[in-house]
Amino acid sequence: MTTTAAPLTIPFRFFDVHVVRTRRLGPSMVRVTFGGPDLGELTAGGRDQRFKLFLPQPHQDAPVLKDRGEGWYTTWRTQDPAERAVMRSYTVRAHRADPAELDVDFALHGAGPAATDTGGPAARWAARAEPGDRVTVLAPVAADNGGVDFRPPPGTDWILITGDETALPAVAGILEWLPPGTRAKVWIEVPHADDRQELPTLADADITWIVREEVPGDHRQPLLDAVRAAELPEGAPYAWIAGEAGTVKALRRHLVREREFERRAVKFTGYWRRGASEEDLIAELTAGTAPSDED
Template sequence: MTTPDTPSAAPYRFFDAHVVGVRPLGRSMVRITFGGPRLTGFASGGRDQRFKLFLPHPGQDTPLVPVEAGEDWFATWRTMDPAERGVMRSYTVRAQRTTAGGSTEVDVDFALHGTRTGDGTGRAKSGPAARWAAGARPGDRAILLGPTAPDNLGVDFRPPAGTEWVLLTADETALPAVAGILESLPERTRARVWIEVPDPEDIQTLATSADAEITWLVRSASPTADRHLTLDAVRAAQLPAGTPYAWIAGESGTVRALRRHLVGDRGFDRAAIMFTGYWRRGATEEQLVEEAVSGTGAAED
């Protein structure tokens, strides 16, 4: 199987949007649907398409974003008061569609880590994005910074030519991306998938035409609150023969350990592994954003 391996530097632009629907997904996730006439032109590439989402602070009607700054928006955003500038996070497009009326809607699944006690994430407290999602209502406003062409640099899942099977791992923060990837896989593509979630109610039915073996790992079912559920499961697995491509995402420490295992113990080609730390145990959302802004984040090995 192959996917486009030469993404274009497609232009991104800001899209004003508002919440048109909210639907719980188990105990730990919620699906928020964004809509609005100004979303026309937003072009998701599917799979693990990421984009920037800007949210307002409590008391603000809409997020403050330097849209007029053009390509220099990030430098301008950095100079703004953190208590006033829009809360910026990266999210995955779970689905995009055109309504009967011709408008665009975008579904985004939010992990509500830290908004409930005992959620098992290892976060000391929830960040503003999780709190916003937990209380989102139709009409709430947001701004999306997204692509205007489907083949863009915000899509990372790109198996090279010659790939014979796919390995996917995720926790609840990367579950929307894995769901999109599974939907995109060609019929009969072999896939081994491990997804870790906090609670049995968080298990979802995932659509795919692939020959996918999906294993759900539930943290609340582990008597020792094991932090290594995914790593231990992959280590114990008998993997298919043939040339693999791995996409692994979730908590940074787990992702690094999985990559070391696949390269060092399983003999995976480093170039055939896409790995991304979506969060880090013990760190808040705000700490991670500050590290990213200042360039002091820990490098992946």
């Protein structure tokens, strides 16, 4: 999940946590459950609640954060990149108070136990995570916080949701949160058929899975193609689209220009960008050179 601009520390706080257990959800996803003495104080807002995850460098047994106050981000930027904690943004998949645990689902991007595997630092860490491994999170302590983006306005008649495997945890959280009977059209793109998951919801949700390994080679943007071909409900929509930045931008353009969605009714987030590492994205953000998502 792409690292974004630093959140305010309040209503967030730092928690030192450790791996309790891991569970493979499919070929491309692993769930890591974290525990910690203070996790009972974490208060997530549900839906697509994001938080900051700090991982140790490969030669460290715990992440190095020299400042945990309001100036943490400035201090983090000035630290030696080879020593400072690896920072990423992830979604709270589930949080329990008794016992105090936090579930986080990681898209593996091909990462596995071998040192030569693909995937970024977070995917490689998650693929090899073991009970007792230590990390730090900057997570909310108030349900109403800026880390929740899914906010349909009053008067919304139905919901449109799209995402790839990186957005699947957020999609699952949104579907769990939707009130009973909410009309929703959902498209989720995953690499393999076994990456499909049960997605509990009380909403009236029409969920379409798009499996990349089953898509003909001439469909380079299967998610966009599926939405373009769909018959959509009448009424005022609210769209939440996330995943690879290029696909997200194309979907937003289609909804606004061709489907005539109101711009403010489309929430869009690029979790990653094809051809760019997360370190590239961090460098762009800190330098102020990240490409605009606006048309």
